[in-house]
Every structure is written in C-alpha cells, then in structure tokens.
Amino acid sequence: MSNFNANLTGQVAIVTGAGGGLGSVFCEALAKAGAHVVAADYNGTAAEATASRLKEQGFPICSFKVDVTSPEETEALAAFAREAFERVDILVNTAAFMEPVLQPLLQYPMDLWRRTLDVNLTGPLNCIRAVAPIMSARTYGRIINISSGGAYSAAHAYGVSKLALQGLTSWLATELGSSGITVNAIAPGALNTAQGDKARPPQYVEMLRAVTPLKPLGEPDDLIGALLFLASDASSWTTGQTVRVDGGWIKSVL
Numbered sequence: 001m002s003n004f005n006a007n008l009t010g011q012v013a014i015v016t017g018a019g020g021g022l023g024s025v026f027c028e029a030l031a032k033a034g035a036h037v038v039a040a041d042y043n044g045t046a047a048e049a050t051a052s053r054l055k056e057q058g059f060p061i062c063s064f065k066v067d068v069t070s071p072e073e074t075e076a077l078a079a080f081a082r083e084a085f086e087r088v089d090i091l092v093n094t095a096a097f098m099e100p101v102l103q104p105l106l107q108y109p110m111d112l113w114r115r116t117l118d119v120n121l122t123g124p125l126n127c128i129r130a131v132a133p134i135m136s137a138r139t140y141g142r143i144i145n146i147s148s149g150g151a152y153s154a155a156h157a158y159g160v161s162k163l164a165l166q167g168l169t170s171w172l173a174t175e176l177g178s179s180g181i182t183v184n185a186i187a188p189g190a191l192n193t194a195q196g197d198k199a200r201p202p203q204y205v206e207m208l209r210a211v212t213p214l215k216p217l218g219e220p221d222d223l224i225g226a227l228l229f230l231a232s233d234a235s236s237w238t239t240g241q242t243v244r245v246d247g248g249w250i251k252s253v254l
C-alpha cells in the first residue's frame with residue numbers, strides 16, 4: 001500500500017462499493033490513516049468480508065448493506081454511522097454499475113441506461129443528500145466521488161454517467177462550500193481489478209500503452225495518494241475538482 005500519510009484519527013468515513021476491488025482498498029487506506037470506517041455495499045457479504053479482514057488487523061470498521069439507488073437505504077446508512085460514531089466526516093462514493101454495452105442508438109438497451117445512471121449518478125446524489133446535514137452540523141466534510149477515465153470518451157451509458165458525476169461534483173461543491181464541505185472527484189484510468197479486467201478487451205490495454213506516458217494499467221494502491229489528499233485537511237482549499245489519476249493517459253490544459 002502507498003506510503004502517503006494523512007492523519008484522520010477519530011474521523012468517520014463511509015465508503016460505498018466497499019465490497020469491490022477499489023472500495024476495499026479505500027477502506028484499508030482510510031482505516032490505516034486513523035478513521036473509523038463504515039464499509040457499505042449492495043453485496044452485504046462482500047462488505048462484511050472487507051470489514052472482517054480489517055477488523056482482524058485491529059482496525060475499527062463495520063459493514064452496512066445498502067442499495068445506493070434507494071434514498072431510504074442511504075438515509076439509513078447515514079443514520080447508522082451517526083448513531084455508531086456521532087459524526088460523518090468523509091464519504092467516498094465508489095459503488096458503480098459497469099456493463100460496457102456498445103450498441104447503436106436504436107438498439108441500446110434502455111433498462112441498462114436507466115440502471116447505469118441510477119447507480120452511478122443518482123446513487124452518489126442519494127448518499128450526499130443523506131450525509132450533508134450531518135456534515136453541515138459540524139461545518140466539516142470531505143466528499144469524494146469516483147469517476148472514471150471512461151468519462152472522457154463518454155462512450156455508452158457508463159461513460160456518460162461518469163461525466164455527469166463530474167458535473168454533480170461541480171454543482172454540489174458550489175452548494176456545500178459554505179457549509180465547510182468539499183466535494184471532489186477522482187477519475188482513475190484503467191485499473192488492475194477484477195471488474196476492470198472483465199470490462200475491457202485485451203487490445204484496449206495495447207491502445208492505452210501507446211498513449212500513456214506511465215504504465216497503462218494502474219493498481220488500486222496508485223489512487224491512495226489522491227484519496228487521502230482529498231479526504232484530509234491537506235485539501236482544505238480544493239473543491240469542485242476532478243483529479244485524474246491515470247498515468248497521464250488523458251492530457252488537457254483545462
């Protein structure tokens with residue numbers, strides 16, 4: 001794991017998608033920095049597996065089963081964290097639905113479109129609506145939305161949902177700044193996770209290799225520096241930003 005340090009002692013972090021490849025690494029990084037972590041996932045067994053692994057190492061972490069598309073369930077998640085720890089300082093919206101279907105417009109499966117936007121865009125919005133009042137009460141919060149390099153090709157529902165998530169980040173940074181809450185995003189490039197491997201054809205990695213100055217595939221650990229920066233006081237004057245952590249794949253001066 002990355003040796004970038006941040007001191008989150010006594011803080012409380014909710015991580016959605018905590019049963020997945022990236023979410024479980026995020027839970028570990030936040031716990032190692034001193035935070036109490038609530039590992040939340042639709043897949044309750046996977047969330048509990050993440051929590052058990054870290055509990056065995058002595059970290060304060062518990063799991064919670066949540067469907068982020070349900071406002072009632074995200075409210076229950078926030079209430080659980082507040083009752084257990086009396087505060088919520090950090091929210092990491094990692095949960096996502098990734099089904100890369102490249103169909104022409106008229107054949108595009110509309111149920112997939114709806115599901116993708118529901119999980120990847122409305123899900124983070126539900127979570128933010130649930131935690132914002134708790135964070136506002138202490139005039140402090142760090143919200144991190146996990147976008148994707150896929151946002152920049154805006155291909156199919158997944159890419160569009162991730163670009164829209166960056167728009168949501170910008171909107172809510174503006175709205176919540178006066179409450180002491182920062183809202184930023186991380187757009188990872190292609191990662192070596194089970195889900196990432198499933199989602200891309202082998203020739204995609206060769207295409208990435210040709211245009212990426214650093215290694216074409218990242219490890220989840222490569223995101224920890226950005227995560228801890230955005231989750232900590234170090235980013236106190238940073239909001240509304242999307243940090244691209246992708247080996248230099250996407251290059252833009254804007």
Ligand SMILES: NC(=O)c1ccc[n+]([C@@H]2O[C@H](COP(=O)([O-])OP(=O)(O)OC[C@H]3O[C@@H](n4cnc5c(N)ncnc54)[C@H](O)[C@@H]3O)[C@@H](O)[C@H]2O)c1
Pocket residue numbers: 016017018019020021022023040041042043046066067068069093094095096097098119123146147148149150187188189190191192193194195196197
């Ligand atoms: N893996 C990559 O190459 C890559 C690249 C760029 C961005 N990302 C982003 O990183 C994040 C994590 O990716 P990953 O590789 O860990 O994927 P993953 O599939 O391993 O994890 C996603 C997790 O989200 C959970 N989830 C799905 N729908 C949910 C819902 N409705 N409510 C609650 N939880 C739900 C799943 O159960 C799963 O545990 C995603 O936001 C993804 O878009 C991944």
